[in-house]
Amino acid sequence: MERKVPSTTRGARAARLGRQAASEVAMLIRQCTPADATGICDVINEAAVAYRGVIAADRWKEPYMPLTELQHEIGSGVSFWGAYEGDVLVAVMGLQHVKDVSLIRHAYTRTSRQGQGLGKALLKCVANHTERPLLIGTWAAATWAIGFYQSQGFRVLGKEKDDVLRRYWTIPERQIEESVVLANERWAKRSVA
Numbered sequence: 001m002e003r004k005v006p007s008t009t010r011g012a013r014a015a016r017l018g019r020q021a022a023s024e025v026a027m028l029i030r031q032c033t034p035a036d037a038t039g040i041c042d043v044i045n046e047a048a049v050a051y052r053g054v055i056a057a058d059r060w061k062e063p064y065m066p067l068t069e070l071q072h073e074i075g076s077g078v079s080f081w082g083a084y085e086g087d088v089l090v091a092v093m094g095l096q097h098v099k100d101v102s103l104i105r106h107a108y109t110r111t112s113r114q115g116q117g118l119g120k121a122l123l124k125c126v127a128n129h130t131e132r133p134l135l136i137g138t139w140a141a142a143t144w145a146i147g148f149y150q151s152q153g154f155r156v157l158g159k160e161k162d163d164v165l166r167r168y169w170t171i172p173e174r175q176i177e178e179s180v181v182l183a184n185e186r187w188a189k190r191s192v193a
């Protein structure tokens with residue numbers, strides 16, 4: 001399914017482009033295809049510079065997401081959606097169904113495009129593809145990302161977060177120590193057996 005990015009986003013972008021009219025900026029959100037793997041990788045690695053010097057040094061690596069790792073993630077069931085400016089991928093967000101929940105995985109907007117509503121538009125689009133509770137794990141040090149998800153109605157989980165990370169993610173203990181989990185309203189309302 002393809003979706004036009006809200007006109008306010010196009011308008012803000014166009015405003016920065018000076019005299020260019022909003023209607024001339026073609027920004028589209030659609031599901032990525034296997035042919036997009038390199039582009040997804042480029043967006044992730046470019047935007048991940050935000051973590052450098054912020055997250056624990058032993059959790060940083062360069063490239064942050066090697067192509068082989070991305071392909072492994074896709075093979076493990078992560079589906080990506082992307083915001084395309086013409087043919088150029090400028091923001092990505094993944095969705096992975098695990099057990100009784102869906103996880104938002106690998107959400108990145110190119111540095112020069114951040115703060116223009118693309119993450120919000122992608123989150124809305126991706127969230128429409130699941131009726132399960134939505135969880136997102138991110139670095140505790142990535143306060144901007146936490147702020148972004150909170151602004152979209154997600155809440156930071158408390159003590160339960162380590163158990164939640166072990167149940168739904170396959171990540172090393174060091175990453176669990178350094179991470180937080182945010183959940184949408186469906187998580188709080190779910191019926192627990």
Ligand SMILES: CC(C)(COP(=O)(O)OP(=O)(O)OC[C@H]1O[C@@H](n2cnc3c(N)ncnc32)[C@H](O)[C@@H]1OP(=O)(O)O)[C@@H](O)C(=O)NCCC(=O)NCCS
Pocket residue numbers: 047048050091106107108109110113114115116117118119120121136137138142143144145146147148149151152
């Ligand atoms: C986090 C990230 C994906 C957000 O994408 P984005 O395209 O920049 O986000 P948007 O422009 O759509 O932001 C939308 C909303 O989030 C809010 N927001 C963004 N950053 C925020 C912050 N630090 N604190 C509070 N609110 C914030 C905006 O105010 C906006 O709110 P609105 O609903 O009032 O319009 C992007 O900034 C990014 O790639 N950062 C670097 C990598 C990263 O941290 N990824 C997250 C991995 S989980």
